[in-house]
Amino acid sequence: xxxxxxxxxxxxxxxxxxxxxxxxxxxxxxxxxxxxxxxxxxxxxxxxxxxxxxxxxxxxxxxxxxxxxxxxxxxxxxxxxxxxxxxxxxxxxxxxxxxxxxxxxxxxxxxxxxxxxxxxxxxxxxxxxxxxxxxxxxxxxxxxxxxxxxxxxxxxxxxxxxxxxxxxxxxxxxxxxxxxxxxxxxxxxxxxxxxxxxxxxxxxxxxxxxxxxxxxxxxxxxxxxxxxxxxxxxxxxxxxxxxxxxxxxxxxxxxxxxxxxxxxxxxxxxxxxxxxxxxxxxxxxxxxxxxxxxxxxxxxxxxxxxxxxxxxxxxxxxxxxxxxx
Amino acid sequence: xxxxxxxxxxxxxxxxxxxxxxxxxxxxxxxxxxxxxxxxxxxxxxxxxxxxxxxxxxxxxxxxxxxxxxxxxxxxxxxxxxxxxxxxxxxxxxxxxxxxxxxxxxxxxxxxxxxxxxxxxxxxxxxxxxxxxxxxxxxxxxxxxxxxxxxxxxxxxxxxxxxxxxxxxxxxxxxxxxxxxxxxxxxxxxxxxxxxxxxxxxxxxxxxxxxxxxxxxxxxxxxxxxxxxxxxxxxxxxxxxxxxxxxxxxxxxxxxxxxxxxxxxxxxxxxxxxxxxxxxxxxxxxxxxxxxxxxxxxxxxxxxxxxxxxxxxxxxxxxxxxxxxxxxxxxxxxxxxxxxxxxxxxxxxx
Amino acid sequence: xxxxxxxxxxxxxxxxxxxxxxxxxxxxxxxxxxxxxxxxxxxxxxxxxxxxxxxxxxxxxxxxxxxxxxxxxxxxx
Numbered sequence: 001x002x003x004x005x006x007x008x009x010x011x012x013x014x015x016x017x018x019x020x021x022x023x024x025x026x027x028x029x030x031x032x033x034x035x036x037x038x039x040x041x042x043x044x045x046x047x048x049x050x051x052x053x054x055x056x057x058x059x060x061x062x063x064x065x066x067x068x069x070x071x072x073x074x075x076x077x078x079x080x081x082x083x084x085x086x087x088x089x090x091x092x093x094x095x096x097x098x099x100x101x102x103x104x105x106x107x108x109x110x111x112x113x114x115x116x117x118x119x120x121x122x123x124x125x126x127x128x129x130x131x132x133x134x135x136x137x138x139x140x141x142x143x144x145x146x147x148x149x150x151x152x153x154x155x156x157x158x159x160x161x162x163x164x165x166x167x168x169x170x171x172x173x174x175x176x177x178x179x180x181x182x183x184x185x186x187x188x189x190x191x192x193x194x195x196x197x198x199x200x201x202x203x204x205x206x207x208x209x210x211x212x213x214x215x216x217x218x219x220x221x222x223x224x225x226x227x228x229x230x231x232x233x234x235x236x237x238x239x240x241x242x243x244x245x246x247x248x249x250x251x252x253x254x255x256x257x258x259x260x261x262x263x264x265x266x267x268x269x270x271x272x273x274x275x276x277x278x279x280x281x282x283x284x285x286x287x288x289x290x291x292x293x294x295x296x297x298x299x300x301x302x303x304x305x306x307x308x309x310x311x312x313x314x315x316x317x318x319x320x321x322x323x324x325x
Numbered sequence: 326x327x328x329x330x331x332x333x334x335x336x337x338x339x340x341x342x343x344x345x346x347x348x349x350x351x352x353x354x355x356x357x358x359x360x361x362x363x364x365x366x367x368x369x370x371x372x373x374x375x376x377x378x379x380x381x382x383x384x385x386x387x388x389x390x391x392x393x394x395x396x397x398x399x400x401x402x403x404x405x406x407x408x409x410x411x412x413x414x415x416x417x418x419x420x421x422x423x424x425x426x427x428x429x430x431x432x433x434x435x436x437x438x439x440x441x442x443x444x445x446x447x448x449x450x451x452x453x454x455x456x457x458x459x460x461x462x463x464x465x466x467x468x469x470x471x472x473x474x475x476x477x478x479x480x481x482x483x484x485x486x487x488x489x490x491x492x493x494x495x496x497x498x499x500x501x502x503x504x505x506x507x508x509x510x511x512x513x514x515x516x517x518x519x520x521x522x523x524x525x526x527x528x529x530x531x532x533x534x535x536x537x538x539x540x541x542x543x544x545x546x547x548x549x550x551x552x553x554x555x556x557x558x559x560x561x562x563x564x565x566x567x568x569x570x571x572x573x574x575x576x577x578x579x580x581x582x583x584x585x586x587x588x589x590x591x592x593x594x595x596x597x598x599x600x601x602x603x604x605x606x607x608x609x610x611x612x613x614x615x616x617x618x619x620x621x622x623x624x625x626x627x628x629x630x631x632x633x634x635x636x637x638x639x640x641x642x643x644x645x646x647x648x649x650x651x652x653x654x655x656x657x658x659x660x661x662x663x664x665x666x667x668x669x670x671x672x673x674x675x
Numbered sequence: 676x677x678x679x680x681x682x683x684x685x686x687x688x689x690x691x692x693x694x695x696x697x698x699x700x701x702x703x704x705x706x707x708x709x710x711x712x713x714x715x716x717x718x719x720x721x722x723x724x725x726x727x728x729x730x731x732x733x734x735x736x737x738x739x740x741x742x743x744x745x746x747x748x749x750x751x752x
Contacts, residue, residue: 084440086528087411087526088520089514090441090442094517096514104327108448108452109440123456127452130329130454130459180432181422181430183425195381195414315418315436360710360712363691363708363710483711557730560719564728600719603723604726
């Protein structure tokens with residue numbers, strides 16, 4: 001037994017940051033060169049007042065609007081983000097109220113980055129198999145733009161604020177999950193002075209009230225090309241599947257080059273390896289559900305297909321599974 | 326409904342860790358001697374433990390986990406590591422990942438944080454239970470705790486003297502010779518303002534007004550960056566929701582009050598917990614307290630109470646426990662579980 | 676419970692008070708040493724005896740012990 005992902009809906013903030021604007025701001029490499037380096041033409045930026053949970057509400061409301069699903073059918077809520085409304089209480093509790101879900105639901109926040117969607121799926125899978133939940137509303141939403149200094153060209157080129165919402169339900173296909181964690185890499189992608197570790201240094205920059213995101217892109221890159229191919233191999237072994245049996249590979253959309261190197265290493269043809277960074281950027285935990293959503297719209301992804309999902313990044317952390325869509 | 330039955334789970338050990346620094350209610354000079362004794366009488370809190378400025382919740386959990394893993398010599402077997410807290414080291418990355426490295430747990434482990442307060446231990450156990458139940462993963466380490474004292478304002482008598490710091494580690498394993506566990510989990514976000522840190526995250530980013538001390542009421546002076554607690558609302562919520570949640574769980578699991586050996590409640594405040602005890606008609610000797618010495622330690626209060634009060638009982642006997650956590654969110658949940666020869670220990674961080 | 680019994684029973688909850696010092700007409704907020712803690716004691720007492728949980732706004736409408744008693748009676752019916 002496993003789970004299926006249904007009714008994915010997406011929310012994009014209004015403001016778009018394109019390569020032309022980045023060129024205007026930084027007067028550095030040309031818009032075309034930005035695209036060549038990153039594979040990205042535009043990203044979405046949440047407004048100052050708009051939080052990740054607001055975006056999550058928009059995506060969820062779209063979901064309820066487009067489906068027959070009743071709010072009282074939801075019996076568990078998972079909210080995956082790294083930008084919560086408050087230090088306390090839990091944002092998922094506030095979302096229970098804002099989305100008018102029942103009081104009898106369980107609700108948790110999952111503070112996670114790029115591997116967050118697969119982690120959330122893994123937890124949802126356990127909750128559903130154990131009988132704890134039947135219909136889980138799973139929201140991913142993040143606002144990385146709020147942690148990036150205006151002057152950081154590299155990070156502004158990459159990251160994007162996007163929310164997704166979907167329903168997780170029981171399915172016959174038996175999905176296995178492979179997880180990996182290596183905290184020795186925690187300083188390679190971090191919001192410095194953000195939490196309780198250096199509480200006295202926290203909050204002192206009004207422009208970056210949540211701390212400043214710092215990334216050692218070389219280390220993140222090295223980690224990803226080392227770990228992801230191993231993870232793919234292990235997933236295939238665990239599922240006793242040949243790589244040819246996988247209909248579509250949907251990986252976290254980190255950057256074009258990284259994805260391309262990974263694709264070549266695992267020897268998957270282009271048409272089976274979905275990439276949709278171009279008009280979205282790296283949307284952290286939303287990248288995989290967003291890719292699934294767009295792949296389905298384009299007709300690349302169809303019900304019943306075997307899809308390999310892989311998330312990797314901040315932590316370091318990596319996670320993968322194979323689902324039947 | 327978020328009821329759940331989980332099979333094949335065993336608690337092997339629980340270690341709790343508190344800082345050595347003690348803050349006594351009688352030394353809290355914002356309130357008069359009379360107010361101090363009334364406070365001790367109603368909340369039960371005589372003293373609390375306060376972590377020094379360079380110690381975080383993850384340090385307390387680390388110490389507890391280190392001790393536990395030494396005892397069981399099983400750090401290489403940990404498949405799942407969960408850190409439940411509202412005081413993480415960083416907003417990103419997740420603290421559980423940092424702890425994986427510090428504890429030298431294998432890189433093949435699943436590690437994630439859950440952001441919950443008073444209900445965190447019960448929620449954490451339900452997530453661990455769900456993950457282990459399938460048998461794919463064999464051993465899990467559940468770390469829960471908070472450093473709440475850093476978030477309260479000294480001049481806020483409604484919050485400052487209530488909270489203590491603590492961390493805990495619980496080792497769980499897949500085991501087919503155990504009886505089922507039963508959970509009942511609930512949420513109500515309409516109570517979000519009852520316990521809240523208003524400024525400092527995405528909804529109200531930190532700004533120059535966040536530090537400004539404001540007199541809310543007599544004896545209640547705090548800034549927006551501080552933890553604000555509406556005692557009356559929390560009190561009402563706990564009286565209204567905790568007892569039915571427990572009663573429904575007893576009914577769902579076909580368990581009578583008499584069958585439960587110990588009811589370990591979140592240590593919120595003695596008046597709340599005593600009301601709950603009387604409502605459910607439970608004998609006093611079945612309801613252990615640790616609030617007198619540690620205050621409200623958020624998600625760590627249940628494991629801390631177990632380590633402080635039930636060490637001998639859990640080591641030697643087969644005990645049926647009902648654990649119940651309720652508070653910030655609002656979020657609340659209860660669990661009925663049978664435990665047997667559990668290693669427990671309470672340690673101090675120096 | 677009659678109003679008199681209610682008053683005496685509540686008085687017992689406030690351990691610092693000499694028995695017989697409060698009456699149904701006493702404005703409870705003016706009892707010496709009254710604090711927000713006492714409000715919680717009142718709520719717990721009423722919940723214990725009547726299974727009724729008064730809210731902050733319920734309490735706001737009351738001044739005297741008698742008011743408390745009446746609001747409880749009203750909620751009981």
